Amino acid sequence: MCSASGGIELSMQQTDSAARQAPALQCTQWLNCQQALTLADLRGQVVVVEAFQMLCPGCVQHSLPQAQRVHNYFHDLGVQVIGLHSVFEHHAAQTEVALRAFVHENRLQFPIAIDAVAESGALPLTMAVYGMQGTPTCVLIDRCGRRRAQHFGTVADLQLAAEITSLLLETDSA
Amino acid sequence: MCSASGGIELSMQQTDSAARQAPALQCTQWLNCQQALTLADLRGQVVVVEAFQMLCPGCVQHSLPQAQRVHNYFHDLGVQVIGLHSVFEHHAAQTEVALRAFVHENRLQFPIAIDAVAESGALPLTMAVYGMQGTPTCVLIDRCGRRRAQHFGTVADLQLAAEITSLLLETDSA
Amino acid sequence: MCSASGGIELSMQQTDSAARQAPALQCTQWLNCQQALTLADLRGQVVVVEAFQMLCPGCVQHSLPQAQRVHNYFHDLGVQVIGLHSVFEHHAAQTEVALRAFVHENRLQFPIAIDAVAESGALPLTMAVYGMQGTPTCVLIDRCGRRRAQHFGTVADLQLAAEITSLLLETDSA
Amino acid sequence: MCSASGGIELSMQQTDSAARQAPALQCTQWLNCQQALTLADLRGQVVVVEAFQMLCPGCVQHSLPQAQRVHNYFHDLGVQVIGLHSVFEHHAAQTEVALRAFVHENRLQFPIAIDAVAESGALPLTMAVYGMQGTPTCVLIDRCGRRRAQHFGTVADLQLAAEITSLLLETDSA
Known part of the structure; x- marks a missing residue:
């Protein structure tokens, strides 16, 4: 039901569905949404x-x-965009109150989560478990909850839309 | 084999495959390719x-x-981009020799066809049979040769890539 | 010695040099410079x-x-650019520590001052005394310390450079 | 009366006013103006x-x-912008009729001259006498008809406006 055959070749092709399950988001706050989102709850959507x-x-x-x-064009087609504020430097500057002002001023309309701070002062927890190298990083998760692509740095709109669309159409073929 | 179910909703959903067959290109010259391309020959690719x-x-x-x-990203995935020089004004300026210089200077690398001039001085033939309202117009043709979308004016990269990808993946499901 | 005749017509033509003297900057911190700058000390430069x-x-x-x-092109010609962080909203977000991180990440290289907070929670002091309506606001001060233009919102590079150059050249004619 | 002291340092500082006199434009057609412009007639303006x-x-x-x-901002301040169509390649494409269509479609509103073709097929005459290396080239001529700067390639708005303004203000000081 959740095969990943066909489609645009993504950077993380599935070989072992269990191993490729996207790690849970570990967040302490959510903005722009009523309650915390979980990848489990989003199963069935592309994230x-x-x-x-x-x-x-x-x-x-x-x-x-x-x-x-992406939110504007793809949301109604079954895509959930989530911003993840993964602070690994300038902790005293990039606070929750600052983030809230930033999101308001920049009119971001999709849900945004604050990545959980590690006790040791290391990378925030979600960033660490995903093995992210820095920001920006864009992760694509399929309808079955598997991580299928992870881009560090900028990605062109054409490529990103092709990859998202490919994931969107997988359930039709599976 | 060439159903059009599923996928991103395009501007021209197929209802009658015979009627929706994309009209043949009527061109007098081709640049950037060895010989004239026909939609019939391109069957199996998204155009x-x-x-x-x-x-x-x-x-x-x-x-x-x-x-x-689009050519750079999608060509190797099975998409053929064709430029169509559909001159309906400034005929004395937009000549073949001028087009060749323009294509060279702008480093366009995909095949470009010159739309056939009508005898009467009306719209060029391909433009007329496609019912185009002006330039730019972007037409998407599926792997089975059916016209599936036609955009007059500008289209965002995100939408264009989503539509192309949706067409690319149709044969997988059909 | 400090006449303002000729030149590009600026938004605040001088009529009474005493009245037009630019108010002093009232700042609590300076970044990117060793010590506080004052308009009095900058007399002779365009600010x-x-x-x-x-x-x-x-x-x-x-x-x-x-x-x-502007800093890159005009600094060596006798122009001092000063950033003025005039916080009138989101005070808890736009703190000094946040500003320092922002300036570092955006590689701003000109001196930046923090506008003094009013006790009453009203507009910061420099912003208030200059009668600024919001941010961004760009103020041009001539070699004699007179405020000669004040732009709220964006200004095109062409206009800004013309006005700065006009002020730069005034001492040559005075 | 036409000294060039003070001001932004331009790429061609005058040392010998006779030698620096800008060569006459040698043009065969003018668009966007009623009659041919000459640098002699434009004396008193920055060109x-x-x-x-x-x-x-x-x-x-x-x-x-x-x-x-530049035309929009500086015309009323005493600056005459002139486009010079200096064709040195693709002669069969860049014809007068093509240029007229191009100017119309791109809504260029300043006077445009067609540089005279050399008999030998070499560089057009104005381009040659100015020693231009290619296009785009931007030449600044002062109120006294002297060539004061010549930029091959792109120039930033800030620099161009500073140089133009500097020339504009010279008559005030001379």
């Missing part, structure tokens, strides 16, 4: 997780406007 | 026809760079 | 004060990159 | 000559939109 930091210029200039465009 | 005029600012600024990006 | 907030999208996208370009 | 080719991508994307912006 786009855009990890960012509010003071990361590449995120502000490229990835967050792109995430908003 | 993106980008109708333009070399002196149309919207084409030069938006649609032709986009067509080149 | 460009770019009032901004780090969470103001128009500032981040337009005015601060423009201020950096 | 910006933007040499271009209609099929030169750098001209279409950067220099001609910039020339239009």
Whole structure:
């Protein structure tokens, strides 16, 4: 039912569905939504997780406007965009209250989660378990909850839309 | 074998496959390819026809760079981009020799056809039979040769890539 | 010695030099410079004060990159660019520590001052005394310390450079 | 009366006013103006000559939109922008009729001259006498008819406006 045959070749082709299950999001707060979202609850939808930091210029200039465009075009087609504020530097600056102001001023309309801070001061928990190298990082999760692509840095709209669409259409063929 | 179920909803959903067959291209010259392409020969591929005029600012600024990006990303996935020079004004300026210089200077790398001039001085033949309203116009033709979408004016990369990908994946499900 | 005849017509033509003296900057911190700058000390230079907030999208996208370009091109010609962080909203987010991280990440290289907070929670002091309506606001101060233009919102590079150059050349004619 | 002291340092500082006199424009046609312009007739104004080719991508994307912006902002301040169509390649494509269509479609509103073709098929005459290396080239001529700067390739709006303004203000000081 959740085969991943055909479609655009993504960076993480499934070989072992159990191993490829996307790790749970470990978040402490959610903005722009009534209650916490979980990947388990989102099963059946394609999920786009855009990890960012509010003071990361590449995120502000490229990835967050792109995430908003993806939300605008794909939301009604069955795609859930989630912003993930994964702070690994400038902790005193990139606080929750600052993030809330940032989201308001930039008119971001998709749900945004705050990645859980590690006790040791290391990478935040979701960022660490996903093995992200920095921000921006865009993760694509299929309708069956498997991580299928992970892009560090910028991705062109054409490629991102092709990959999302490919995942969207998998259930039709499975 | 060529059903059009599922996928992104395109602007021209098929209801009658015979009626929806994309009209043949009626061209007098081809640039950037060894011999004339026909939609019949391209059966099995998704075809993106980008109708333009070399002196149309919207084409030069938006649609032709986009067509080149589509060619770069999608060509190896089974998509044939075709530029169609559909001159309906400024005939003395937008000549074949001028087009060849334009294509060279702008480094367009996909095949480009010159739409056949009508005897009466009306719209060029392919433009007329497709009912195009002007340039730029982007036509999407599926693997079975059916016209599935036709956009007059600019289209965002996200939408165009979603539609192309949806057509690309149809044969997998049919 | 400090006449303002000739030149590009600026938005605040001088009529009464005493009245037009630019109010002193009232700042609590300076970044990117060793010690506080005062308009009195800068007499003889043209001063460009770019009032901004780090969470103001128009500032981040337009005015601060423009201020950096002005700094790059005009600094050696006798122009001092000063960023003025005039926080009138989101006070808990736009803190000094956040500003320092923002300036670092965006590689701003000109001196930046923090506008003094009013006791009453009203507009910061410099913003208030200059009668600024919001951010971004760009103020031009001539070699004699007079405020000669004040632009709320975005200004094109062509106009800004023309006005700065006009002020730069006034001492030659006075 | 036409000294060139003070101001922004331009690429061609005058040392010998006779030798620096800008060569006459040698043009065969004028668009967007009732009659041919001559540098002699324009004495007293600052003249910006933007040499271009209609099929030169750098001209279409950067220099001609910039020339239009310069015209819009500076015309009423005493600056005459002149487009100079200096065709040195693709002669069969970049014809007068093609240029007229191009100017119309791109809504260029400043006077445009067609550089005279050399008999030998070499560079057009104005391009040759100015020693231009290609297109785009932007030439600045002062109120006294002297060539003061010549930029091959793109120039930033800030620099171009500073140089133009500097020339504009010279008569005030001379």
